[in-house]
Amino acid sequence: MQTVNPYVIITDATADLPADMAAELGVTVIPMEFQLSDQTYEHFADAHVISIPDVYNRLRNGELASTSQINTFTYTQYFEPFFQEGKDILYIAFSSGLSGTQQAAVIAANDLLEKYPERKFSCVDSLCASMGEGLLVYTAAKKKENGLSFDELNQWLLDNRLHLCHWFTVDDLNHLKRGGRISGATAAIGSILNIKPVMHVDDEGHLIAVSKVRGRKKSLLSLVEHMEQTYSPDQNDIIFIGHGDSLEDAEFVRDLVQEKFGISNILISYIGPVIGAHSGPGTIALFFFGSQR
CATH class of the missing domain: 3.30.1180.10 (Hypothetical Protein Tm841; Chain: A;domain 3)
Structure with missing residues (x-):
């Protein structure tokens, strides 16, 4: 009988999933950086560093904002503990049409897989943004709860993201x-x-x-x-x-x-x-x- 390894779903903060929903689904959300008037902030799902209304108020007042991609070091920090625990990782990434973030995720994971060759990793390009990415992640997590295996869910994502x-x-x-x-x-x-x-x-x-x-x-x-x-x-x-x-x-x-x-x-x-x-x-x-x- 084939052993089914446990796996986790990870996504990034562009998915705009509410923190309580992500926690309930067991989804890990990697924070992303943005800059507001030359100051850098990390945006977590629970927005504990700076509230979202505060950001929008500052934008209304004319402050300029920009964003940064997640780097390989951050991905390694988030991925490695799960590999250490013996879990595989299904990462649902922000659209490659809008960001190069997923490339950094793949580089980090490939480096880690040399250290943990028995683990599995898949980076699914969601081709989605904001709560569109979030809805894809939400639905995937529900299907995981209903028993879909790593490979089955990976294929479902590829078949349904569009x-x-x-x-x-x-x-x-x-x-x-x-x-x-x-x-x-x-x-x-x-x-x-x-x-x-x-x-x-x-x-x-x-x-x-x-x-x-x-x-x-x-x-x-x-x-x-x-x-x-x-x-x-x-x-x-x-x-x-x-x-x-x-x-x-x-x-x-x-x-x-x-x-x-x-x-x-x-x-x-x-x-x-x-x-x-x-x-x-x-x-x-x-x-x-x-x-x-």
Whole structure:
């Protein structure tokens, strides 16, 4: 009879999973660094270093933010104790289309596997971001609880990651401008005309602008309209909605989703500062499993 080795699921702070949910699922979340006005902070799932509302307030006041990738030393610190305990690691990484973080994870793990050759490691490129990555991790952890083996869950992730749909809009175009996502001219004209972009994450894990609408309410309605086009009822037992310190708008989208789809299990939570540094205050994002992205 084949021995099934115990394994753990690890992800990074860009997944924006609430700390209590991650703990309940037994998921380890590796913190990520961001810079705010030249000071560096570590963002943990419980945001104990600096609160997420504080970060958004400082962004509203004009402070500039940037982010850093997780380095190999940090990965080694988090991975090695599990290998020492005889556990294999399934790491679900932030989209390679948005960051090179997963490359550092693979380098760290390969070095450790020379020391622990009996262990198994897989780095799954989620091709997801924020709570889209979080919903993929949440669903994977639930499947692990239901008995999926390391190899089975690894394959499920590869087969299903492109069914994780991300639809979001931002309130202030200047944050996308600073991150190089749009030009200064586009940001200036869009702000004058009250243009709100509707965006998603494509099959390569890149951030893509899909359409532009005039006005905040129309942009929020558009998120749910896109959900209607691909939503798969049998794949969703929970829907995630993320917000950049804009709870009232997140609740507006939640109410629309409940009305149109009859879904009661909806998690609303913050988009953390690592993603929020680029999308800015007022970002609203809707995540669910669909027939395609």
